[in-house]
Amino acid sequence: MMILDPPHQHHSPQEHDGEHKDEKHEEFGERIRQDFPILQARVKNKPLIYLDSAATSQKPRQVIEALKKYYEEYNANVHRGIYALSEKATMAYEHARFIIARFINAEQHEIIFTKGTTESLNLLAYSLSKQLKKGDNIVLTQMEHHSNLVPWQQLAKESKRDGKDIEVRFIKITGDGRLDMGHARQCIDDSTKIVSVTHMSNVLGTINPVQELASLAHEHGALLVVDAAQSVPHMKIDVKELGCDFLAFSGHKLFGPTGIGVLYGRKELLAKLPPFLYGGDMIHEVRFEDSTFADAPNKFEAGTPNMAGAIGLAKAVEYLQQIGMENITEYEQELTAYALHRLQEMEGITVYGPPDAAARGGVISFTIAGIHPHDVAQLLDRDGICVRGGHHCAMPLMGVLGIAGSVRASLSMYNTKEDIGLLIAAIHKAQKMFS
Ligand code: C6P
Numbered sequence: 001m002m003i004l005d006p007p008h009q010h011h012s013p014q015e016h017d018g019e020h021k022d023e024k025h026e027e028f029g030e031r032i033r034q035d036f037p038i039l040q041a042r043v044k045n046k047p048l049i050y051l052d053s054a055a056t057s058q059k060p061r062q063v064i065e066a067l068k069k070y071y072e073e074y075n076a077n078v079h080r081g082i083y084a085l086s087e088k089a090t091m092a093y094e095h096a097r098f099i100i101a102r103f104i105n106a107e108q109h110e111i112i113f114t115k116g117t118t119e120s121l122n123l124l125a126y127s128l129s130k131q132l133k134k135g136d137n138i139v140l141t142q143m144e145h146h147s148n149l150v151p152w153q154q155l156a157k158e159s160k161r162d163g164k165d166i167e168v169r170f171i172k173i174t175g176d177g178r179l180d181m182g183h184a185r186q187c188i189d190d191s192t193k194i195v196s197v198t199h200m201s202n203v204l205g206t207i208n209p210v211q212e213l214a215s216l217a218h219e220h221g222a223l224l225v226v227d228a229a230q231s232v233p234h235m236k237i238d239v240k241e242l243g244c245d246f247l248a249f250s251g252h253k254l255f256g257p258t259g260i261g262v263l264y265g266r267k268e269l270l271a272k273l274p275p276f277l278y279g280g281d282m283i284h285e286v287r288f289e290d291s292t293f294a295d296a297p298n299k300f301e302a303g304t305p306n307m308a309g310a311i312g313l314a315k316a317v318e319y320l321q322q323i324g325m326e327n328i329t330e331y332e333q334e335l336t337a338y339a340l341h342r343l344q345e346m347e348g349i350t351v352y353g354p355p356d357a358a359a360r361g362g363v364i365s366f367t368i369a370g371i372h373p374h375d376v377a378q379l380l381d382r383d384g385i386c387v388r389g390g391h392h393c394a395m396p397l398m399g400v401l402g403i404a405g406s407v408r409a410s411l412s413m414y415n416t417k418e419d420i421g422l423l424i425a426a427i428h429k430a431q432k433m434f435s
Contacts, residue, residue, distance in 0.1 A: 025331070025334055029416040030416060032323065032413050032414045035061050035319075036060055036061070038059070039414060044382060044384055049383070049419045050412075050415070051409040051419065051423060052386045052388050052408075052410055053411065054363045054408065054410030056258070057255045058414065059255055062315055063256060063315045067311070070092070070308045070312075078090040078305065078307055093305065093307050093311065095314065096310040097111045097310065099314040099318060100262060100310075100313065104237045104247065104264060105238040106239050106264050110264055110266065110270065111263075112263040112265065112301060113261070113262065113297070113306065114263050115306070116252065117228075117229040119261060120261055120263035121227065123276040124246055124248070124263065124265075125151035125155045126151075127273040127274050127275070128194060129155045129158070129159070130273075130274050131193070131272075132155075132159065133164060134163065134164045134165060135164075135165065136193045137168070138155070138167070138193065138194045138196065139168075139169045139184075139187045139188050139192050140196055141170060141197050142170050143173055143177070143201040143203065143397050144196075144227070144394065144397075146394065146395070147227070147393070152168055169187045169192075170187075170396075171183050173206075176353070179209065179213075181209065188216050189220060192217070192220050193221075193223065194223050194225060195217040195222050195224050196227065197210065197226060198226075199226050200230035200231040200361045201230070203365050203392045204397075205363035205364060205365075206360055207360055207361060210224070210226055210242045210243070211243055214242060218243070224245050225245065225247075226246070227248055228249045229248065229249050229253055233320075234361050234362070235329045235361075245266050246269070247263075247264040249262050251316070254316055254317070254320075255319065256312050256315070256317075257308065257309045257312040258309075259309050260310055260312070262313075265296070270297070273300075276300060278302055282298055282299050331413060332411060335362060335416075336357040336362040336411060338420055339364055339409065340355065340357055342420055343364065346427065346428075348368055348370070349369075350369075351365070352366065353365060362410060362411030362412070364408065364410070364411070365392070365408045366407055367403060368407065373404075373407045374405070376407045376430055380407075380426045383422065383426040385423055388407075388408045388410070392408055409423055
C-alpha cells in the first residue's frame with residue numbers, strides 16, 4: 001500500500017491562511033526543506049508535516065545520492081581486498097571516520113562505528129563493566145532514554161551474581177524538567193565510576209549541563225558518558241569543550257542513513273577497554289588457542305562494517321557543516337520559542353520541560369486534557385501531521401512526570417512556523433472533537 005501520495009508543492013496558500021510569516025526566519029527553513037525530497041510528499045492528500053525528527057530525521061538529496069553512488073560505483077568489502085575497488089571503498093570508509101571525528105573535534109582513531117546510540121551504549125556498558133569492582137556505583141538521571149538506562153541496570157543486576165553489587169543511582173529532575181544539580185552532587189561520590197547522562201532529553205527537550213557534570217565526575221575520578229543522540233543534530237558538539245570521556249550518537253537522527261552510529265572515546269581509555277564483539281577485522285593475530293586484537297577503533301568493529309552507512313553519514317555531516325551548526329541552532333531556537341508560545345497560550349494543554357527555549361531543544365512534549373496521546377497522534381495523522389504519542393522509550397520518566405505518556409512534536413531545521421501553525425490548528429480540531 002502506498003502510504004505517501006506523489007510529491008507535490010508544499011502548503012498551498014489556502015492551507016496556511018492567517019499564518020504570519022517572518023520572512024528571514026521562514027526563508028531558512030524553506031530553503032533547507034528543498035533538499036529533502038520526502039518533504040514534498042503528501043499524506044492523505046495533505047502536505048506532509050513531519051514533526052517527529054527526534055525519532056528519526058529525514059534525509060537530504062545529497063545523502064541519498066552518496067548512497068546511490070557508493071552502491072553503483074565502488075561497493076566492496078573494506079580492509080580486506082587487495083584490488084582497486086576495495087581500496088577505494090576502504091579509503092572512503094576511513095575518510096568518513098575522519099570527517100565525523102573533525103565534526104566533533106575528536107581524532108580519527110577515537111571514532112568507532114556502531115549500529116547506533118543503543119549499540120554504542122551497550123558496547124560501553126559491557127566493556128566498562130570489566131573494570132568495575134565491588135561497591136562501585138554508576139550515576140544516571142531520571143530523564144534517560146531506555147538505551148542509556150537498561151544496559152547499566154542489567155550490568156548492575158549481573159554484578160550482584162558476581163558479588164560486585166554495583167549500584168545505579170538516578171539524579172532527580174526539578175519541577176520544570178531540569179537536572180537537580182544539588183542532587184547530582186549528592187549522587188556522585190568517590191565510589192562513582194561512571195556518570196552517564198543524556199545531553200538533550202528526548203522527552204523534555206532539556207539540555208543538560210554536561211561540562212559541569214564532567215567536572216563533577218572527574219573530581220571524583222569517575223568517567224563521563226554522554227548520550228548525544230538528540231543533541232548532535234541541533235548544536236555544535238566539541239568533545240574537548242564538553243570534557244566528556246565517551247559520547248554516543250545515531251546517524252539516522254543526524255540526517256544520515258539508518259544502521260550507523262558512533263561511539264567516541266578518548267584514545268587512552270579505548271586502549272584499555274576490552275572488545276565487545278569478536279570475529280573478523282578486529283584481530284591482530286589468531287591461533288587455535290588464543291588471539292590478540294587490533295588497536296582501536298578496529299578492535300571494536302568486528303565483522304563487515306556498514307560501509308554505505310558511514311559514507312552516507314559523512315555526507316550528512318558535510319551537508320550540516322555547509323549550513324553551519326550555529327545557524328541551525330539559532331533558527332531552531334526561534335522556532336522552538338514560537339512553538340512553546342503557541343502551545344502555552346492554548347487551554348487544556350500541559351507542556352513538559354523547561355519553559356525557556358534557550359535551556360532546551362525543539363523536542364516538545366505535551367498532554368491535552370481528556371485526550372489520550374495515542375488518539376491525538378492518530379487524529380493529527382489525518383491532517384498529515386506526524387508526531388509521536390506514548391512513553392518515548394522513557395517509561396521511568398513518565399512515572400516521575402505522573403503521566404502514562406505524552407504527545408511529542410520534535411522540530412528540525414526543515415520545519416517552519418507554518419508547520420507549527422498547522423499543528424496548533426489540528427490540536428484545536430482534536431479538542432473540539434473530544435469536547
Ligand atoms: N530515541 C525517540 O523517538 P537509537 O534507537 O539507537 O538510534 O537511539 C536510541 C536513543 C538513545 N538516546 C536518546 C536520547 C534517544 O532519543 C534515542 C532514540 C527515539 O525518542 C527512538 S526511541
